[in-house]
Amino acid sequence: MIEGNEEVYIKLKENRPNIVFNVTEGINGGSREAQIPAILDLLNIPYTGSDPLTLTTCLDKARTKEVLSYHKIPNSKFTTSDNYKSLDIGEMNFPLIVKPVCEGSSKGIYSSSFVSNKEELINEVRRITENYNQTALIEEFLPGREFTVALMGNGDDVKVLPIIELSYGDFPDDLAHIYSYEAKWIIDTIDNPMQAFTCPAKISKSLEQIINRTALQTFKVLNCKDWGRIDLRLDTDGIPNVIEINPLPGILPDPRENSSFPKAAFASGLTYNEMINEVLYLSAKRHGLA
Numbered sequence: 042m043i044e045g046n047e048e049v050y051i052k053l054k055e056n057r058p059n060i061v062f063n064v065t066e067g068i069n070g071g072s073r074e075a076q077i078p079a080i081l082d083l084l085n086i087p088y089t090g091s092d093p094l095t096l097t098t099c100l101d102k103a104r105t106k107e108v109l110s111y112h113k114i115p116n117s118k119f120t121t122s123d124n125y126k127s128l129d130i131g132e133m134n135f136p137l138i139v140k141p142v143c144e145g146s147s148k149g150i151y152s153s154s155f156v157s158n159k160e161e162l163i164n165e166v167r168r169i170t171e172n173y174n175q176t177a178l179i180e181e182f183l184p185g186r187e188f189t190v191a192l193m194g195n196g197d198d199v200k201v202l203p204i205i206e207l208s209y210g211d212f213p214d215d216l217a218h219i220y221s222y223e224a225k226w227i228i229d230t231i232d233n234p235m236q237a238f239t240c241p242a243k244i245s246k247s248l249e250q251i252i253n254r255t256a257l258q259t260f261k262v263l264n265c266k267d268w269g270r271i272d273l274r275l276d277t278d279g280i281p282n283v284i285e286i287n288p289l290p291g292i293l294p295d296p297r298e299n300s301s302f303p304k305a306a307f308a309s310g311l312t313y314n315e316m317i318n319e320v321l322y323l324s325a326k327r328h329g330l331a
Contacts, residue, residue, distance in 0.1 A: 045077045053084055060325055061088040062317070066289065071143040071175070072097045074289055087328040090322050091266045091288040099263060099286045103142050104176050110260045115282040116256060119180045125167035128159070133181050138219065139165035142176040145287065147221055149173055155182065155217035183282055185275025187220070188242055190256040191290070191305035193268045193319060195327050199260055201253045202305035206242035238299055240308045253283050259283050266321045270302050292316070 043052050045065030053061075061081055067073025075093035082093065091099075099105050106244035109116045118133050121142060130137070136157045141149035150167055156162045162179070169177040187209075191202040209218035244252075255272045263286055270290040273281040293300035294313050306316040 050080050050084075053080060053086060057084070060321065060330060062149070062321060062326070063088045063090050064289070064292065066145065069109060071101060074100050074145075087324065087330060089267050089324040091264070095264050095266070096290050099265075099288050100118070100143050100145065102140065102285075103176070105263070105286055106124055108262060109259065109283055111323060112258070114259055114262065115276070115280050117183055117284070119178060121176045121178055122166050123170060123176050125163045125170060125177075128162060128166060128179075130162070130179060134177070135162075136182040137162060138180045138182050138221050139183045140178045140180070141169050141170060143175045144173065144175075146291070150219065150221050152215070152217040152219070154221065155219055163324060176185045180284075183274040183276050183284065185277070185279060187272070187274045187284075188244075188252055188281070189305070190252060190271045190273065191268070191302045192256060192260050192265070192271065193323060195266055195319055195323060201256060203236055203241035203308040204244070204245070204252055205240040205301055205305055205308075206248060208237050208239065211236060214252070219241045238301075238304060240304050248279075248281075255281050255283065259286060266327065268302070268320050 043049060043056070045067060059292045060221040063077055063081070067076040072093070073110060074096040078088060078090070079225070081088045098108065103119065103121050106116050106119055120130060120133065122128055136155055139154050139156060139162065149172070153161070154165055166177040166179070172210050173229055187207045189205040189207065192199055193202065207220060207270055210220060252273060255273060259271050260269055265288045268290065270287045271283060272285040274284050276282050290302040291300050294303065296304070296307065303313060303316060306313070311319065322331055
């Protein structure tokens with residue numbers, strides 16, 4: 042194992058592994074998830090997962106939504122703001138969700154991120170721009186059911202694993218029905234895991250087909266490789282909208298930790314080690330090593 046720190050270039054150059062299983066999220070900047078893959082490309086060392094361009098694009102939520110909108114893939118109305126003193130939400134309607142534009146793992150997304158009026162919106166945009174030193178993404182809230190889709194493969198051979206539904210029915214009354222930092226990292230613990238996940242999701246065949254088709258199209262247009270996870274939520278018309286794309290998904294091994302990609306893999310019949318080996322195989326095959 043090699044840490045993704047400032048010494049990584051020298052260590053990779055000296056060790057020159059046949060292939061790298063990349064799970065490094067980087068350290069600084071909006072392109073941090075692309076840092077290690079870029080170094081690996083420079084050294085011509087194969088690695089799992091998406092390339093620097095895809096990783097950088099997907100970490101920038103606003104840029105991702107622009108790509109989705111261009112390809113007519115459903116996603117919520119949005120705008121961005123760097124200045125809480127001059128907010129213009131155009132034709133968007135409350136309630137809204139406010140997020141840091143370049144964060145992952147629910148960082149910066151709290152129950153307060155769900156805003157119902159202009160005053161709350163101003164407070165949240167100010168919190169994000171001042172605390173995270175980055176642009177705030179403002180989106181219309183999608184009120185429907187929420188799903189997570191794990192995918193494995195490349196090109197025309199991408200497999201959708203069993204769909205996960207995230208239900209907010211048992212959430213504490215003081216938490217908004219979003220997968221916030223509080224929900225993911227404070228309330229949901231190993232000793233007391235949230236019973237909010239259903240896999241496979243109990244949905245109609247027609248909805249399953251639409252979710253799968255939307256996830257596959259998203260995976261393709263963002264040029265994801267080997268594996269990835271896509272989160273969707275239904276709008277008022279019941280149409281699945283993409284809310285997040287994670288080409289570098291979390292893979293916590295303990296089932297009690299509610300890590301979505303392993304949860305879907307387990308439901309498909311894979312063990313944790315088989316899941317890891319499958320991602321490695323897909324990458325090796327793509328690089329002509331298998």
